Each structure stands twice: as structure tokens, then as C-alpha cells.
Amino acid sequence: MKHQNDNIRPVIWQSNQLHLLDQRKLPDKETMMVLEKAPDVTQAIKDMVVRGAPAIGITAAYGVVLAAHTAYAADPDNWQTLIETDLQQLAQARPTAVNLVWALQRMRACFATITGNPISSLLKEADLILQEDIEANYQMGEVGAALLPQDCRVLTHCNAGALATGGYGTALGVIRHGYAAGKISQVYADETRPWLQGARLTAWELLQDNIPVTLLADSAAAALMQQKRVDWIIVGSDRITANGDVANKIGTYSLAVLARQHGVKFMVVAPTSTIDMNLDSGDKIVIEERSNTEILTKAAQGAKAWNPSFDVTPAALVDVIITEKGVLKQPSTKSLLALMN
């Protein structure tokens, strides 16, 4: 099924190689990085060649295919033992998004039933993870957009788009669908310091699909709400805990507090692969701190920096979580348990 405003695929398997759209170089250059070894996949995730929780999971799944290829070539009888180092490294590439661990577990679950060369079975599973992610996004896009009023003005943060997923996007899937349905009259995007995912990636992918977008400094979002220029904030997530707390790009919590204060609605769009029922609340999530140089590039020499990549929004500030399995209004441990069982 082909949807409107859907032209971008950041993770592609082709000719036994993993092709990643190098997101560090966007919007200036569209370059595909071609990978053949699992350690290179780990490095690419660390370096943010690919980023976004679902896209990281999908990439790691293909990383397992490459790891199995190497291990099986080295010793066909012991590939499941040999592959462990690569799997461990992939799992530790980045700490906050749970989709990475989820995808690796799903790939590992195939091992038991495999006899002989594992590549075709594992590739089939990785392809399925990718395809299911895109389908989930189509579905969430439709369901999420249905909740928006006519002439809705939306604000998104970071990039929860095609680039962050298999394709179409989570938050941007809702925006793509809502825009195609004529319900969205204005799309705002925070530039999203320090990596500028909003200015570089979200703007790029929306404009690729002819959806106009207005960027603003992250700190201007409060004034946008104060001036009643936005109706819904729509974001993705890197991990949702069992009680509905939402880890997402730094600045998301700020938006959620401000939204509640200004009567602006707050929507989180994430596939169930983002939900971590093993953690009961958001304060248990490991928040990655990235290099201080992201903050200090133009700063006075000698300054220190605090550079957390993510923050945690308490469930109480979330009006609705959209998943491919259902919609959670005012999410709670109870409603998450019901959804996931």
C-alpha cells in the first residue's frame, strides 16, 4: 500500500548489504552509507548515521543478519556462539531507546528453530520488523490524525518521521496523514538543539513531501503557546515505561509542562516496540548524555556543559499515546497492561 507524502526510506537492505541514509549529512547531502559488518552497524548507530528509536531497532535487526553472515562463514556449527560479541555491542550502541533491545530479542528468538545457513531466516525476520514498523506508522497516522480538529495547528519536536523509523514516521506519520486529509493548517517544528534534528531532518523530510513547515528556536515554543498559535503538540518516543512515562528528545518534557499550562493537547505516537513493560516508571530509564562538544562548539573556552539527550515526561502530562495496537487516553499502568497483554 502506498500512502500520500511517503517517499523516504532511511534503512534499506540491498544486494546483501545494509544501506543507511547518512543523517549527519542532511539536509546538505543525501548519501547512503553501505555496511557489510555488524561492528560497523554498531558504530553507525553510535555516530548517529541513523537515529530515531524505531529506525535504530530496524538497523540493529539487519546488523544481526550481517553478524550471522560473518559468524556462519567463520564456523557454520558455532555461529550462534560466535555471534554473541556482535549482539552485545549492538545492544549497547545507545542506551535510551528500548526498540534496539526489542529488535535484538526478536531476532534472537529465531535462532532456536534455525538449522543450516541462518541468513535467509534472519533476513526474513529483519524485513518483517521493517515492514511491520511501516505498517504500524500508517495505522498510527490514521488513528492519530482522526483525533485532530479541523484547521489544526501542530508543533513537533526533534524528528519522529520517516527518518526515525522504517518509513512514514510516528509523529510525522500523524502529521502526514492529517495534512493529506486537509485537517492540518500549520506545521511548526522546534529546531531541536543541539543536533538540530528539527531544522535539519524534520524540515527536510516534510519539504520532500511538499508539507510546508515553520521552524522556531526551542525556547520560543512557550511564546507560540502563549499567543494561542498551536493546538496540538505531537512527538515520538524512545521508551515508554509501564506507567506511561515517556522518554523522548531533550525538550519534550518542557513542551509537555507548557502545553498543560496553556490548554494545548499533547500526543505521543510510538509503536508498541517502544513500550518497556519491564520498567515501572520513567525515573528508571538510562538517559544518554552525549558529547559536550555538541553544546560547546561556539562557546567560550573553559565552559562546561550538561548535555542530556533525552528527558522523561510523566504520564500525567500526556493526553494520548497512539500505538498500532490502540489509543491510550490519559495513559496509566492499567491501560498499558491491558494494551500489551
Place this chain on the structure above:
Amino acid sequence: MKHQNDNIRPVIWQSNQLHLLDQRKLPDKETMMVLEKAPDVTQAIKDMVVRGAPAIGITAAYGVVLAAHTAYAADPDNWQTLIETDLQQLAQARPTAVNLVWALQRMRACFATITGNPISSLLKEADLILQEDIEANYQMGEVGAALLPQDCRVLTHCNAGALATGGYGTALGVIRHGYAAGKISQVYADETRPWLQGARLTAWELLQDNIPVTLLADSAAAALMQQKRVDWIIVGSDRITANGDVANKIGTYSLAVLARQHGVKFMVVAPTSTIDMNLDSGDKIVIEERSNTEILTKAAQGAKAWNPSFDVTPAALVDVIITEKGVLKQPSTKSLLALMN
């Protein structure tokens, strides 16, 4: 009187010329721009060679001296008429900070009593404006710091320091005094997009004076408060209206909302030259929108931008305004009237 941590003067009159520390080039280069004509002063204010409400006022005052020099040389009998174009242009250099208009009015008030060459009288007045600003900052620094608890952790936004004033600073004056008094254990500064006044200027001037500073992305301030890592937010202002509403750098309003939500105290430090009793509330303040290129430099081509330079924090969110004439806790029209009359 020389104070601790006080080594920076951004506006200097020397050899009949106005010397401005070019703040666009900091922290990489310390360059003084030397000006001899009032239109060049207007341009320097527009281009943000000098910025910060009190510093703009002081600069404009010296601009009047240069304008008078030109006008008097052209026609000694008609200099007060000839000077008008320069005064108008200076007044319109930037719209939000009221200190600019305040300084020009104060300079103009001298005209009536001047006979003969006006330069020495006007220079005396401009020097007085500068000197009074620095003295006000010393005083506010002491009074503001007295309100801080021991081991206080503070967060500031933009640059309300020596660079934004005649010297010593408003918000940073309080931080300088509090740090020298051993009351401040941690100084955080928002990097302050898009112009990075925090990363470039505040960090530079605090480090010049050996005060350690930790920078963070503007959008991380909410997480800092959520994690209970900050006690007071201390900022300057570009205009305070008669009811106590505070215009300041974009992002200030966001901090004020978040501070109230997290039980963090919110202090505004500004000389009375920043108070505009002619506007009854903040919604009447003209908010400058600066060039979209500030937002779009690294953005995808075709994106639009919304780039307001300032926002307005309602008086209700301000715990205290520190002025050189007194302290206003929970500022109101009544307390501002009492202070200003």
C-alpha cells in the same frame, strides 16, 4: 569603587570616539569597533555589535554626543535642528528595549540649557548615564545576592552581564556578588538560541572573571528543574511595564512557567531605566522579530521560520524584581507606581 569579578567594559569613550567591544565576534576575538558618526552607532546597535538593554541605552547616549559634534560643526546655530535625523534613527535602531528611548530622552533634556558648543555638556551626561548604570549594577548585585540562600544553584538565560550594561551586569551582577560572597555553588547558563548569547557571551565573561559556568541547551532547563538541580533563575529585562510584566530574551517566559511549576524562584534584575510606566501591560510591547537566517542557517532549504527575539513574562510569574531603587516582591502596578514616584 572597584568590585570583585568586574573586569569588562563593553562601551568606552576615548579620544572623542566611541569604542564598542564587538560582541558578534566573541568569544573568538576581542575587537573594539571605533565609531565617530551617529549613523554608524545606529547601525552598530542594529547589527548587535552592542546588545543588552542598558548597554544599548548607554551607547545611544554617546551616539548623541557624536551627532551633536557633527551637527555643531555643520551649523553652530542650528545644531539642535540638524541633530534630529540622527536622534530619530538612534531611537528606531531596535524596538523592544526601552532603555534606548530613556537614554535619548535624558540626553535631549539637556539641550534646553546648553549654550555654545554642546559637546562637553552632552559628554558629561552620557558619562553620567554610564557611571550611574554601573553603580546601579553594584547595588542590585548586593541586594539581589542577599536574597539567595547559601549553596545556591542558579540558572541564567541570554546575557544580562557586564556586556549588556555599562559593566558588572544586572543578572550577572547578582551572580558575581553572590559568587564572591560564597553563596553560589553552581552557575548554569542556557546557551540561548539563536544568537547563543549564553554560550558565547555569558560563558566568556564569567570565565574572564574566574566564575565556572555550565552551559545547557535551552530546552534542557526543564529537566534541570525536574531533577532539582537549580534553586533560582536570575535574568535581566529589556522592558518592564507598569504592571510588572517583563519582556526579555525569547525563552525567558518558558523558564518562568517552568520555574513556578517546579518551585524554583524567579528573579528579574533591571535598573529603573528598563521600567516603562507608559505601557500598562506587556502585551503592548513591540516584540522585535529578527532575521530568519538566524534559525535557517543549517535548516533544510525551503523551510520558513518564526524568530521573535523576546517574549513577555507576566508579573504573576515573577517572584522578585531587583532595581537600584528597591526590591519588588510579587510586583504589581501598585508597587511599581510606589517605586517610580
